[in-house]
Amino acid sequence: MIQLNYNIANAIAEYDLISHSKQNPSRANLIALRPHVNPHYTEYLNAFNNIHGKAANVFNVNDSTELRNCYNNPTGALDNLKVRLINCQTDTFKFLCPYCLIINHTTFDHYIPQEEQPVFSVCAKNLIPCCGLCNGKKLQYWKEGGQRAIIHFYNDIIPNEKFLFCDLSFNGSIPILNFRLSFSSTFDPAIRFRIEQHFTRLDLINRYDKTAPKVLSDIDTDFNSLIEFTPTVDEVSHFLSNKANELFGKCGDNYWYALAYETLSASNIYMVNLTA
Numbered sequence: 001m002i003q004l005n006y007n008i009a010n011a012i013a014e015y016d017l018i019s020h021s022k023q024n025p026s027r028a029n030l031i032a033l034r035p036h037v038n039p040h041y042t043e044y045l046n047a048f049n050n051i052h053g054k055a056a057n058v059f060n061v062n063d064s065t066e067l068r069n070c071y072n073n074p075t076g077a078l079d080n081l082k083v084r085l086i087n088c089q090t091d092t093f094k095f096l097c098p099y100c101l102i103i104n105h106t107t108f109d110h111y112i113p114q115e116e117q118p119v120f121s122v123c124a125k126n127l128i129p130c131c132g133l134c135n136g137k138k139l140q141y142w143k144e145g146g147q148r149a150i151i152h153f154y155n156d157i158i159p160n161e162k163f164l165f166c167d168l169s170f171n172g173s174i175p176i177l178n179f180r181l182s183f184s185s186t187f188d189p190a191i192r193f194r195i196e197q198h199f200t201r202l203d204l205i206n207r208y209d210k211t212a213p214k215v216l217s218d219i220d221t222d223f224n225s226l227i228e229f230t231p232t233v234d235e236v237s238h239f240l241s242n243k244a245n246e247l248f249g250k251c252g253d254n255y256w257y258a259l260a261y262e263t264l265s266a267s268n269i270y271m272v273n274l275t276a
């Protein structure tokens with residue numbers, strides 16, 4: 001898991017573009033709301049560490065609907081904003097869901113839900129690329145017990161320290177991969193809480209365990225591309241280890257898929273069975 005890139009220079013200017021792209025009376029209503037929206041954007045961008053303590057929605061029902069419809073009734077200006085949020089990412093994260101690192105993103109999550117704070121419906125930093133499965137699991141959840149409980153992939157700095165681990169066992173000759181979280185005693189408690197809740201809410205450990213057979217299939221494909229060169233066990237192990245390191249470089253030290261490669265490359269039993 002790594003931070004996403006963010007390249008929107010002026011979030012309230014994006015609100016302006018979206019407002020002006022609407023038809024009246026919505027356009028006039030949104031332009032009139034702009035002075036009331038701007039302080040909330042400033043709070044999100046400049047005081048995010050305290051955003052979980054933000055007061056309840058202050059906008060009336062009609063204004064809340066107008067603000068939510070900035071996203072729910074999209075215009076070319078919103079579509080353009082979404083494209084720029086995606087295009088500034090690395091090649092990997094132009095496609096991969098940062099919440100799970102399993103499947104491609106297909107939508108955007110409102111980190112702070114529209115239902116709770118409609119003012120952030122098109123606040124650029126509140127729109128995080130996300131797959132439909134993660135979005136459906138997260139729903140309106142983002143805080144718990146007075147703390148943020150979902151990783152914010154623009155703002156949160158993920159520590160350069162492993163907290164996801166992979167255990168390898170065998171059912172006969174069939175490898176079984178199981179993932180788990182484990183934190184050092186010096187790990188920041190607030191970040192640990194956020195990571196643990198993120199993993200729990202999105203059911204990531206279970207999803208990684210269930211998706212692990214795909215790694216085995218991908219390694220078989222990798223090995224088949226090498227087999228004509230009759231590589232040794234050590235050579236195949238080195239190849240898989242190098243690929244793991246390349247994947248860690250793209251998605252961070254806690255990328256489940258890379259961790260599976262690393263774990264399998266270090267298993268003599270698995271390597272012997274693979275190359276037999």
